[in-house]
Amino acid sequence: MYKHSVSSPAKETSVCEDRVFESIFHEHSDDIRNYIFYKCGDQQLAEDIVQEAFLTLWDQCKKVSFYKVKFFLYRVSKNIFLNIVKHNKVILDHTKYFVQPEITNQSPEFLVEEKEFMIKLQKAILKLSSKQREVFLLNRIDNKKYSEIAAIVGISVKAVEKRMHHALVILRKEIGNV
Amino acid sequence: MKEHLKNTFLGRWINNDLSKEEELSFRESPEYETLKKIAEVSQKLKTPNYEKTKVFSNLQNKKNTRTKIRSIRSHWIYKVAAIAIILFGVFHLLKPSQTEFTTKIGEQLTFVLPDSTKVTLNSNSSLIFSANNWEENKVVTLDGEAFFSVTHGALFSVKTNTATIKVLGTQFNVTSHGTYFETQCYQGKVKVTASKARDIILSKGKAYRMEGAVGNHLDIVDKNPSWLTGESTFKNVPLEYVLSALKNQFGITLTYSKENYKTARFTGSFIHNDLDTSLQMVFSAMEIDYIKQGNTIILK
Numbered sequence: 001m002y003k004h005s006v007s008s009p010a011k012e013t014s015v016c017e018d019r020v021f022e023s024i025f026h027e028h029s030d031d032i033r034n035y036i037f038y039k040c041g042d043q044q045l046a047e048d049i050v051q052e053a054f055l056t057l058w059d060q061c062k063k064v065s066f067y068k069v070k071f072f073l074y075r076v077s078k079n080i081f082l083n084i085v086k087h088n089k090v091i092l093d094h095t096k097y098f099v100q101p102e103i104t105n106q107s108p109e110f111l112v113e114e115k116e117f118m119i120k121l122q123k124a125i126l127k128l129s130s131k132q133r134e135v136f137l138l139n140r141i142d143n144k145k146y147s148e149i150a151a152i153v154g155i156s157v158k159a160v161e162k163r164m165h166h167a168l169v170i171l172r173k174e175i176g177n178v
Numbered sequence: 179m180k181e182h183l184k185n186t187f188l189g190r191w192i193n194n195d196l197s198k199e200e201e202l203s204f205r206e207s208p209e210y211e212t213l214k215k216i217a218e219v220s221q222k223l224k225t226p227n228y229e230k231t232k233v234f235s236n237l238q239n240k241k242n243t244r245t246k247i248r249s250i251r252s253h254w255i256y257k258v259a260a261i262a263i264i265l266f267g268v269f270h271l272l273k274p275s276q277t278e279f280t281t282k283i284g285e286q287l288t289f290v291l292p293d294s295t296k297v298t299l300n301s302n303s304s305l306i307f308s309a310n311n312w313e314e315n316k317v318v319t320l321d322g323e324a325f326f327s328v329t330h331g332a333l334f335s336v337k338t339n340t341a342t343i344k345v346l347g348t349q350f351n352v353t354s355h356g357t358y359f360e361t362q363c364y365q366g367k368v369k370v371t372a373s374k375a376r377d378i379i380l381s382k383g384k385a386y387r388m389e390g391a392v393g394n395h396l397d398i399v400d401k402n403p404s405w406l407t408g409e410s411t412f413k414n415v416p417l418e419y420v421l422s423a424l425k426n427q428f429g430i431t432l433t434y435s436k437e438n439y440k441t442a443r444f445t446g447s448f449i450h451n452d453l454d455t456s457l458q459m460v461f462s463a464m465e466i467d468y469i470k471q472g473n474t475i476i477l478k
Binding site: 021022025026029030033034037043046047050051054055058059114117118121122125136137139140141146158160161162163164165168169171172175176 | 185186187188189190192193195209212213215216217219220221222223224225226228229230232233234236237240241244
């Protein structure tokens with residue numbers, strides 16, 4: 001899912017070029033949206049913040065180096081989110097957090113079993129602290145490496161390991177032994 | 179699970195960072211199955227659909243309106259343009275305006291420089307100087323031939339293709355046609371500086387001629403250059419230069435093979451008010467046959 005942006009074109013790529021800006025949007029907007037979604041659990045809000053973050057990038061396109069675009073977007077969208085939280089409390093609607101996965105080619109019993117477990121897991125995830133949740137979901141859903149999560153969230157890799165550890169401890173407690 | 183509950187253990191486990199021993203002993207623990215299932219199933223979690231296309235088209239709309247506003251307010255090209263216009267204006271005010279005198283074929287022109295030096299320009303010549311900046315930049319640029327009658331005490335330079343003549347209070351003549359250069363000093367002194375050569379000071383009655391890189395000292399007997407009195411006089415001058423002087427004077431076309439006259443030299447003169455006589459004066463002396471067809475002279 002994730003592609004390294006470092007593999008991208010020649011040296012003087014300008015973010016201000018429509019074509020470049022569009023390709024940046026297509027490369028990063030899914031990840032940014034998910035990241036914000038893990039924070040707020042609000043689909044609409046996440047999309048608004050993505051839009052706002054990219055507009056900020058557009059306004060400052062001359063100042064932002066092509067190679068720093070990714071973390072610029074993460075930082076800006078996080079700030080926008082924090083601003084919103086500060087001014088009007090966001091009430092997270094946890095029930096809309098996830099969609100049920102499509103499961104095919106499985107035996108009916110397994111399907112039921114897995115579905116039950118999935119529901120348990122989803123409920124358990126809501127018990128995580130927001131810090132644990134975002135790290136856990138960035139890793140499990142977006143397949144982000146720890147080093148990348150560390151860069152996005154602004155913590156050390158060690159801290160990512162710790163948050164993952166504690167997330168798993170809580171999830172296991174909530175779900176109970178199988 | 180004691181150990182497993184500490185620090186980063188599960189974080190490393192789910193990331194496949196445990197050592198083999200750690201991994202194997204962990205598989206024995208009662209929590210392993212549940213955790214393994216959590217690890218598996220959590221990867222099948224999905225977020226609600228992201229309406230990317232809608233977000234992008236909204237973004238495009240807002241982006242375009244912002245671009246418009248910004249382009250009026252602070253687009254760099256406007257700043258650059260404004261600065262360029264201002265600089266251009268300032269440059270224009272500061273730039274010394276150039277004064278140019280030119281003569282057509284057969285014409286002569288007399289005028290004075292800002293320091294009241296009298297200049298007579300021979301035919302088909304030009305002289306440029308900056309009138310409003312004369313005090314700082316006493317230089318005239320000459321192409322062709324001119325006679326300078328310098329006011330006492332005046333100091334200036336004459337620049338030509340080949341050399342620069344520094345005036346030391348004098349009367350002198352300068353000819354510069356392509357690589358042919360000659361200056362004749364009729365009064366006082368002048369200093370000639372040609373590229374690569376050392377400075378040459380000419381006093382009254384002396385002349386210095388350059389044909390290409392070769393320089394020669396000459397003596398003059400006349401009080402003034404003859405061309406000022408309606409006659410051009412030459413002393414051992416390459417014929418080519420005489421031919422171009424004829425062209426400048428009469429506006430004729432001369433057809434000849436350059437090879438034939440490469441080394442020919444001419445001593446003598448021609449008069450400015452009679453072409454036929456002038457042609458005879460030059461070509462009979464050189465024993466050259468010629469045919470005159472209107473304005474064209476063909477040499478054999």
